[in-house]
Amino acid sequence: MLKILIPTMMLIPTTWLAPSKHIWPSALAHSLIIAIFSLLWLSSPGETGWWLLSNLMALDPLSTPLLVLTCWLLPLMILASQNHTSAEPVNRQRMYLMLLTSLQIFLIIAFSATEVLLFYVMFEATLIPTLILITRWGSQGERLNAGTYFLFYTLAASLPLLVALLILQKTTGSLSLLPLPYAAAFPLISVADKLWWAGCLLAFLVKMPLYGMHLWLPKAHVEAPIAGSMILAAVLLKLGGYGMMRMMVVLEPLTKELSYPFIILALWGVIMTGSVCLRQTDLKSLIAYSSVGHMGLVAGGILIQTPWGFTGALILMIAHGLTSSALLCLANTNYERTHTRTMMLARGMQMLLPLMTSWWFIATLANLALPPLPNLMGELMIITSLFNWSWMTIVLTGGGTLITAGYSLYMFLMTQRGPVPQHILALNPSHTREHLLLALHLLPLLLLILNPTLVWGWTA
Amino acid sequence: MLTRVWRFGPGLTRLLRHTQVRCVSQSKPSGMSSAAVTEAHAPAAGSTHGEVSPFVKNPDFHGFSSDPVVDEWNMRIGFFLGISVALVIGGTFIHYLPDHGMRQWARREAERLIQQRERDGLPLIGENYYDPSKIILPTKE
Numbered sequence: 163m164l165k166i167l168i169p170t171m172m173l174i175p176t177t178w179l180a181p182s183k184h185i186w187p188s189a190l191a192h193s194l195i196i197a198i199f200s201l202l203w204l205s206s207p208g209e210t211g212w213w214l215l216s217n218l219m220a221l222d223p224l225s226t227p228l229l230v231l232t233c234w235l236l237p238l239m240i241l242a243s244q245n246h247t248s249a250e251p252v253n254r255q256r257m258y259l260m261l262l263t264s265l266q267i268f269l270i271i272a273f274s275a276t277e278v279l280l281f282y283v284m285f286e287a288t289l290i291p292t293l294i295l296i297t298r299w300g301s302q303g304e305r306l307n308a309g310t311y312f313l314f315y316t317l318a319a320s321l322p323l324l325v326a327l328l329i330l331q332k333t334t335g336s337l338s339l340l341p342l343p344y345a346a347a348f349p350l351i352s353v354a355d356k357l358w359w360a361g362c363l364l365a366f367l368v369k370m371p372l373y374g375m376h377l378w379l380p381k382a383h384v385e386a387p388i389a390g391s392m393i394l395a396a397v398l399l400k401l402g403g404y405g406m407m408r409m410m411v412v413l414e415p416l417t418k419e420l421s422y423p424f425i426i427l428a429l430w431g432v433i434m435t436g437s438v439c440l441r442q443t444d445l446k447s448l449i450a451y452s453s454v455g456h457m458g459l460v461a462g463g464i465l466i467q468t469p470w471g472f473t474g475a476l477i478l479m480i481a482h483g484l485t486s487s488a489l490l491c492l493a494n495t496n497y498e499r500t501h502t503r504t505m506m507l508a509r510g511m512q513m514l515l516p517l518m519t520s521w522w523f524i525a526t527l528a529n530l531a532l533p534p535l536p537n538l539m540g541e542l543m544i545i546t547s548l549f550n551w552s553w554m555t556i557v558l559t560g561g562g563t564l565i566t567a568g569y570s571l572y573m574f575l576m577t578q579r580g581p582v583p584q585h586i587l588a589l590n591p592s593h594t595r596e597h598l599l600l601a602l603h604l605l606p607l608l609l610l611i612l613n614p615t616l617v618w619g620w621t622a
Numbered sequence: 623m624l625t626r627v628w629r630f631g632p633g634l635t636r637l638l639r640h641t642q643v644r645c646v647s648q649s650k651p652s653g654m655s656s657a658a659v660t661e662a663h664a665p666a667a668g669s670t671h672g673e674v675s676p677f678v679k680n681p682d683f684h685g686f687s688s689d690p691v692v693d694e695w696n697m698r699i700g701f702f703l704g705i706s707v708a709l710v711i712g713g714t715f716i717h718y719l720p721d722h723g724m725r726q727w728a729r730r731e732a733e734r735l736i737q738q739r740e741r742d743g744l745p746l747i748g749e750n751y752y753d754p755s756k757i758i759l760p761t762k763e
Contacts, residue, residue, distance in 0.1 A: 183689060187696040194703035201712045205719050234708075241700065244686055590675055593685025594697050602704050609713055615722065 163219045163274060166203075166233065169196050170267050177259040182252040186244050189259050193237040200233035204616060212276075212340060219274040220340070227480050227617040228404055232269045232397050234606065235487065236262065239389035241599045242491050245498060246387065247299075258299065262389055265291040269397055273404060278327055278337040281408070282320070285365070285401055289316055292398065295390035296382055308378075308385035315378040319368035322361035329358055330412065343411045350416050359416045362409050363424075369402030370457045372424060373431020383450035384503070388494040391446065395453050395490055396483035403457070403479050406464045407472060421465040428465070429548070429558040431458035436565030440572060444503045445493045448573055449486060452529060455566060456482045459559070463544035466551045469621050474543025476619040481536040481607060485528040488603035492522055495596050496577065499589045505573070510582035518592050519578050521600040528607055530570035531563065536610045536617065 173192050180188045203226050206213050212220040221229065239262050247255045265288055272284035289312075297309035331337050334345055350359065368375045379399075383391050410417065435455040442448040456478065463475035493503065495518060500508045512519040531538040541563065548555040610617065676683045686696035721727055739746050 183687070183692050186686065187692060187699055190696065191699045191703060194700075194708060198703070198708045198712055201708070201715060204716055206722060237700075237704065248688070590677065593683070595685030595700070598697075598700050598704060602709075605705075605709055609709070613716060615725070616716065 163214050163216060163221075166196055166200055167267065167270055169199075170236075170263060170270060173263045173266075174260050177256045177263065185252070185255060185259065186240065190237055190240050193240055197230075197233045197237055200230050203229060215276075215340075218276060218280060219271065220276045221274060222620075224407060224476065224619050225273045225404065227476060227619070228397070228400055229270060229273045231400070231480055231483050232266065232273065234602075235393060235396050235483075236266045238487065238491075238599060238602055239392050241595055241602070242392060242494060243387065243389045244595060245593070246494075258295075258389075261291040261295055262393070265295075265393060269401070272401060276339050278339060278342075278408065279331070281405065282324060282327055285369075285405065286317075286320060288398060288401065289313060292382075292386075292390060292394065296386045299387040299390065300385040301387070302385060304381065305385035308381035311378040312382040315368055315375065316365070319375070320365035323365035326358050326361035330362075339408060342408075345412065347414050348412070350414075356416060356420060359413050359420055362413055363406060366402040366405040366409070367424065367461065369405070370399055370461050371402070371454060372461055373427050373434060373454065373458055376431065376435070376454045379454055380447050380450040383453070383490070384444065384446045388490065391490045391494075392487045395449070395486040399453060399457050400479045400483060403460050403464060403475060406461070407475070410464065410467055417465070417467060425462050425465045425548075425551075425555075428458040428461040429555055429562070431455065432562035433558055433565060436562055436569060439569035440565065442569075443505060445496065445505045445508075445573070445577065446490065446503050448505075448569065449489045449493060452489075452566070452569065453482070453486050455562065456486070459541060459544050459562070462548055462555075462559075466547060468547045468550070470543045470547040470550075473619050473621045474540045474545075474547065476540075477536050477614065477617050478540030478544065480617045481528070481540055481610065484603050484607045485525060485537060488521070488525045488600055488607075489529060491596070491599050491603065492518070492525060495592065500586070505576045507583065508586070509576060510578070510580045510586075512578040513582050514586065514589050515592050517597065521597070521604065522574055522578055524604050524608075525600070526570050526574040528604070530567040534611045535607065536614055539614055 169192070173189065173196075176192055177185055177189055203214070203221055206221070206223070206226070212222045214221045240259070243258065243262075247258055250258075268284045268287040268291070272281050272288065275281040275284060293309050293313050296312060297305050300308065327337060333348065334342075348355075350356070368378075371379050379394075383394055386394060432455045435451040435458070439448050439451045439455070442451065460475045460478050460482075463471040463478070465471075495515075496508050496511065497503055502508065511522075528535050528537050531541045533539075545556070545559045545563070548559055676688060680688070680690045680693065682690065682694070684693050684697040686700075687693045736746060
């Protein structure tokens with residue numbers, strides 16, 4: 163654990179002490195080496211549930227894929243941000259990198275925490291750098307509103323979680339995740355217990371986000387700079403899913419009935435956000451709503467508490483992290499050239515930037531869950547286990563899959579195909595950096611086809 | 623920004639036409655129309671809003687830095703560590719990871735046992751998971 167955490171912490175002095183010409187190459191090299199070493203986490207020693215166990219941190223089949231994704235994402239964020247921060251004074255660039263690094267540190271500790279309260283503190287801590295990224299480096303005036311929505315939605319939902327965790331600590335004496343699955347089931351009968359149940363889950367449901375409480379997400383995704391959007395879409399949403407998967411184990415007998423409205427809300431959210439996507443004009447907003455839809459499916463998979471549901475949720479979280487981040491990077495390449503996110507203003511890109519179209523195509527196919535990509539495998543496992551729970555969900559999930567394919571194709575055809583608009587005269591050609599960025603997003607996704615057991619979670 | 627361009631009509635767009643480079647062609651344009659070979663020249667008279675394409679100064683711009691040496695090295699670092707080490711060597715490492723949870727062993731063992739039982743004519747699996755003679759039932763109360 164420390165051999166990843168300490169180098170990540172050392173990235174902060176690296177960014178502040180490196181000469182200004184070398185900040186970005188050294189940050190990129192440093193973070194890529196950390197990402198390479200994070201692959202070592204995938205070699206678990208054997209049958210024990212947890213490995214690399216220490217006082218505060220450990221790894222298990224659930225947290226390891228998410229941790230590797232987090233470590234992989236930092237170099238990608240650095241690659242993506244290099245261009246739009248190049249016009250800023252050097253110290254501001256260093257500040258930007260420091261925010262990304264501190265976010266990374268909090269996320270690593272959060273995912274590897276064995277104590278739920280440590281996870282909670284880190285969960286909250288990630289809000290601060292993200293807020294600063296959105297409100298300071300966003301491009302439009304709406305970023306202030308976006309930051310406010312983001313902070314207060316998540317805070318308001320997670321304060322009940324703090325209370326619920328303190329109650330749990332009082333009842334069980336320990337919040338360590340290691341013995342928690344084996345603790346005796348609590349007698350949860352009173353209304354207060356039901357409120358406690360809701361308090362445990364609400365923070366994660368808002369973070370995921372669940373459909374009714376998703377308003378912060380399109381704002382935050384759209385207004386954030388590219389690195390902020392990437393980390394939001396790829397990892398911060400998964401914090402919600404991960405937290406839910408950890409907490410489900412103590413919420414036991416109540417979940418059977420109480421989760422019902424949330425499952426329905428999540429599935430309805432898939433349909434609704436998919437429909438909204440079909441009518442979007444703003445490209446980043448479309449991708450943001452697409453994230454809500456996919457995470458709704460993940461939430462449904464987690465709430466029904468079956469092995470396939472959990473496995474599908476984890477696979478979909480990893481695959482969606484890579485896909486959504488790739489789509490946001492693609493949207494950013496458009497934005498850096500045309501300075502607009504309106505899809506209608508940047509059409510026919512295939513004629514102008516044909517190599518980028520191939521990346522758009524792969525990312526779009528991943529988003530609409532083409533087999534044999536892990537996106538489909540995760541979605542299929544969730545849909546199947548939901549069908550097992552209730553046959554009626556197939557209407558919602560099937561319709562949702564259809565609409566997802568619809569808006570993904572709509573996004574691709576709108577940005578890539580068609581005539582080039584009259585007002586686009588010449589655009590800068592695609593940078594090598596952008597191709598590298600997208601390759602590093604999509605090649606791991608394609609490689610996951612060959613070895614999905616890495617991201618199976620506990621079933622493995 | 624682009625909507626303002628739209629409103630002012632083609633005049634301003636023609637001025638802006640000379641700002642950005644689509645691609646650099648080294649070959650002489652032959653008798654073919656110059657529309658097939660896009661122009662590559664420094665910003666001419668027009669107002670460019672100060673946006674000079676970095677490809678003008680450095681035709682091999684990779685997108686990392688305006689200094690060509692740093693740009694080149696940044697690209698090399700990114701590709702080497704990102705693709706050659708992380709994806710290729712990392713991928714090989716993951717490929718050769720031991721059989722996690724003994725799943726592949728379990729499949730091989732199951733196939734071996736099935737073949738063996740088919741050869742010996744034994745049923746593929748016994749009806750009882752536990753040996754019935756070892757089960758101690760409570761007496762009728």
